Amino acid sequence: MSRKFFLVLSGLIIISLLAACSPQATPTPAAQNTSAPPAPSKPTGYGATLAAIQARGKVVCGVHTELLGFGYLDENGRNMGFDIDFCRAVAAAVLGDPEAIEAVPITAADRGPVLQTGEVDMVTRNMTWTSKRDAEWGNFTWITFYDGQGFLVPKASGINTLEDMNGATVCVTTGTTTEKNLATAFSDAGLTYEAVTFEETSAVYSAYEEGRCDVATSDKSQLAAVRAGFQNPDDHAILPMTISKEPLTPAVPTGDDQWLDIVKTVIWGLINAEEYGITSANVEQMKSSENADVRAMLGAEGEADWGYTTLGLKADALAKAIAAVGNYGEIYDRYFGPSGIAFTLDRGLNNLWTDGGLMYAPPIK
């Protein structure tokens, strides 16, 4: 009996060995999900993300959990924020449910690796779009927030200009564009400084609040978010100067053009919705709007395809996204508007192009 057992066992080992050695067995994650051979014009990986999400029933987003307004947890432990809403919008468009997200908390330094390894479906964690990151990390989708780097100082310090900061200690998050902009700004001006760097955003500002640093630097929106959370926000001021361009953009891993297009289109949909006056409240009525473009965008019956067939979505995908999180302006106001949950931040560059801002998305048609 033991001989038989041994024979069977060795047979199994040989079989598994052969299976492991054969080159076809090398699983490339991109190819894993495409059981049918892809259409010749489309590269490997096209459509893999959507298929995986539909099988999983969830969109996995790399997010912030400690930045008021952008990505944080409310008192019930629910992921909330401007960035999170874009993740929810995508989930609503793809799966029909804004709650079907898995929010993975990541640090600033993790953003590149999780994109490169494809660990998440998208990163929505106030991330600046740069050419190098686009080349090396993943595909950036569409700018959701135009930001710039500024400085947070205690009002009592009397600091107003960059020159005032000569020799100062600056708190900054490690692994960010902020860190490099800071170095460039100071060396261009011929000034010196000392950087105290932390990996966790929360550590940066608690060190600043304790007085470990004279100045904290980051994107102005982030500084506003942090300042609002301080014990005495009025003791601190954000200097008017801006030392960099920070276009904050959600990104997806490379290799799946369909998925890139889906996320971009959802963001365009939210921006266009504001332009057309479509809100979460009136999205159903708007399906019978007089404007044919609006009807098509919301997937009313008998209207033209805005590309959803190729993207593998349903006709009302954008309508679902708008119904779930509202249009771009609604999302902005929810967190940063005059009666926003987080704090009030002037819309400035983030106004629609029709209102003198930079928010301009390709038409949905």
Added chain:
Amino acid sequence: MLRAEQPSRKIPIWRDERALKVVAQVISSLAILGLLYWLIDNFLVITQQRGMPLTYGFLKEAAGFPIKESFIPYDSTMSFGRAVLVGLINTLVVSAGGILFATLLGFIIGLMRLSSNWLISRIALAYIEFHRNIPLLVLLFLWYFGIFTKLPGVQQSITIPEILYINQRGFYLIWPRLVEGGMIFLAFSLTGVILAVIAWVVLRHIREVRGKETYFGRVSLAILVLVPLMGWFISGSHPVQLDVPILQGYNFQGGLRLTTEFTALLIGLAMYTSAFIAEVIRSGIQAVNKGQIEAAKAVGLNSTQVLMLIIIPQAMRVIIPPLISQYLNLTKNSSLALAIGYQELFAIGKVTINQAGRAIPVFILIMATYLIISLITSLILNIYNKRVQFIER
């Protein structure tokens, strides 16, 4: 008949135990090799596919990020490679300091734990249990955010005028600095130290061989003092100036500065590891045969002599092996500095990953570096360990 018998005697190959053993070994080693091949091949294919080549050319690119503490010249225009080197040196410095303090503290606490005085023994016990049962990261946060950043601000520094200034930015200490002719003095001092060590070793050896007192302690002490003194006068009697920290602008300048982050990490690491070392020391000492101590007392050695000449030398051979792993732990734990803003190897490695966009090559580099540091540490201690083991004749 003969023909019919022979095949039945000969064991068929698939029942021959020796053959089966060989086959089993071949198969299992092939399976392991196959698994390894599959893993590595998969890894290479994927890195290729995702445009993450395993090259190190990026180490020559400009880093662009600042590093607060560096023992070699560094600024943000220098290369990633240089930044990683700065990180490595920072790791080595904090580990060496941590090992030194942890050993001293661990030794003291370990001896206290064995004290016959109830209170001293319990204090040591409380110290050990406190540190052993709280995660190191929590302790580091406690030291950094709980204590050091709560120190007074720069303007309100705790001050011993012109000697020591303590504030939340760090500890600023008056420190000697070499001025003109300082190198001569430094050279003489170094020579003095070397000569003193040689004198100690040689004279002590002579005493052991001849059995005659050679006063090796006093002679080497004299050399240690006199030679640098000669250097002092030759170099024009002012080779060293005391550098006093002065408040300029936002921070103190001059003197020796230990930043809050460095100090918090050093203290946190040293105290945490000392609790483990104390237990190692205690167990080592308790492993010494009681008869040895009784015999030592019987021949009239006092308690210090019993400790230094009988107990410790014998305890060392039990202590060294676990001590090595504590040292390695301390070195590896220094990577937690990331959380409290001290930029050592791992912290700088992570920034490099982010700024250069090369996760896998940098992680391989970091792992290899820690491995090399650990192997060198073990090698040195293993050599020492061989010396303290019983020499069997």
